[in-house]
Amino acid sequence: MANEGGAGAPGARRGLGQLFLRKSVEQMHAEHAGGELKRTLGPLNLILLGIGCIIGTGIFVLTGRAAAEFAGPGIMISFVITGTLCAFVALCYAELASAIPVSGSAYSYSYASMGEIVAWMMGLLLVLEYGLAASTVAVGWSGYLISLLHDVGIVLPPELTAAPGVSVTAPDGSVHVGLVNLPALIAILAVTLLLTVGIEESTAANNVVVFIKLAVVIAFIAIGAFYVKPELWSPLVPPQQPPPPEGSDMSLGAQIWRALGDVMMAKESSAYGIGGLIAGAATIFFAYIGFEAVSTAGAEAKNPGKDMPIGIIGSLLICTILYIATCAVLVGIVPYTELNDPAPIAKAVNQIGLPWFAVLVKIGAIAGLSSVMLVLLYGQTRIFYTMARDGLIPPVFAKVHPKFKTPWINTLTVGAIAAGFAGFMSLDALANLTNVGSLSAFAIICLTVLYLRFARPDMERPFRMPFGVSILVAVLGAVMCLFLLMSLMAHVPTRNFFLVYVAGGTALYFVYGMWNSRLARGLPVVSGES
DSSP: OOOOOOTTSOSOOOSHHHHTOOOOHHHHHHHHHTOSSOOOBOHHHHHHHHHHHHSSHIIIIIHHHHIIIIIGGGHHHHHHHHHHHHHHHHHHHHHHHHHSOSTTTHHHHHHHHTOHHHHHHHHHHHIIIIIIHHHHHHHHHHHHHHHHHHHTTOOOOGGGBSOTTOEEEOTTSOEEEOSOBHHHHHHHHHHHHHHHHOHHHHHHHHHHHHHHHHHHHHHHHHHHGGGOOGGGGOSSSOOOBSOOTTOTTOOHHHHHHHHHHHHHTTOOOOBSHHHHHHHHHHHGGGGGTTGGGGGGGGGGBSSHHHHHHHHHHHHHHHHHHHHHHHHHHHHHHSOGGGOOSSSHHHHHHHHTTOHHHHHHHHHHHHHHHHHHHHHHHHHHHHHHHHHHHTTSSOGGGGOBOTTTOSOHHHHHHHHHHHHHHHHHSOHHHHHHHHHHHHHHHHHHHHHHHHHHHHHOTTSOOSSOOOHHHHHHHHHHHHHHHHHHHHHHHTSHHHHHHHHHHHHHHHHHIIIIIHHHOTTTTTOOOOOOBO
């Protein structure tokens, strides 16, 4: 393999050559062999960690919006599309996580394959995938809490329940403009304090919450199935609004081809039709974010080579089945045009005349979204921890608390930033940016598997796809990520924010990261001990 740098590499590796300087897989293993983080997570912990992160705002909040605005009853097909994509990506993550079981997730994998500049870009994307995702979930959590409080006669000032500029309708019908989403902000800060205390304590709390959340989702499917009206599933894919200029008699193949063309040309998708299915798949992609969070726990897994693939694939499979069943029940109870609601599942339960169960659903959603925030913030702090050890960001982010054995300064900083976004940014903006960052990161992961299969065919892979299968899975995963990414980029504010963010982040690398990279200077990684 080409020169990968490492502790014994010559110092002062500056210039363009540094951008593509790579860490060897063996070096990563050595760096984490004597790490300070405790190995306490078994396969069940990892599966629950994944489920705890996956089932959240996507299914409890965004599903209703995607059905109402884009896919109609076809939201079930959108979940199949996104689930298939995530299955491809999950297989890639499983192979990489078993071969490189270290903290840092996709950041570490990129460093081992495509070089320092790609690893840095991956770090930027993961801030969107984890940091902003935690903020997104906090906003969804706030919506369910406000609804539950209203049920018991407590009404918060509307101005304190939404981001600046977001319209809020009070119970009396009056319309207000938000100043800050205070419940969302407080939720992030509370989870941050829990994470600071320790991962073992945090996962214990997460396991309890996951069981509550699963019970609520399964109960909704089981009870709601008796109230489904099959006629609400028809038509499964409502006609495009407005109808396509070519006429409404286009063949299915022509509709698919036209929709894919619109996506690649970054045109805003209209509601419904084949284009709506693709736009819906891109919107509810957020519902699947989380299975790869298991890979951030590589340095704290008891037997990472065996347990990491079980955690990644197991959590994704369980959640995909639950998602499709939940959507079938949801659009079978409430007409899809009425589902653009901050609490669509609670609305469905109210509609069938079970207010007591609606209260339980809201409690379960609040508990479930709490666990999602915990896992997402946990993943973000471990990525920063690894980047700080590499010298790409200040070493203070790698400081480990002597008692709690957690990167406490890192955790408090990430929590404060995420709380700010949760309090002052709208749900739609946060979800779109999170999806863009996640899809970009997933595409790079697929390409990383492809690269390592040719560059390091001899690398030990405890979980190993057959060669031909790995190539096909990696290519299909990358292509599908591109299609959904282009669909999201059709939204101009999302595209502009993303481009400015990437440009600013790249400049930061050349100002700080490039000059402090320990790999380029031939130095070992920074110890995390305080």
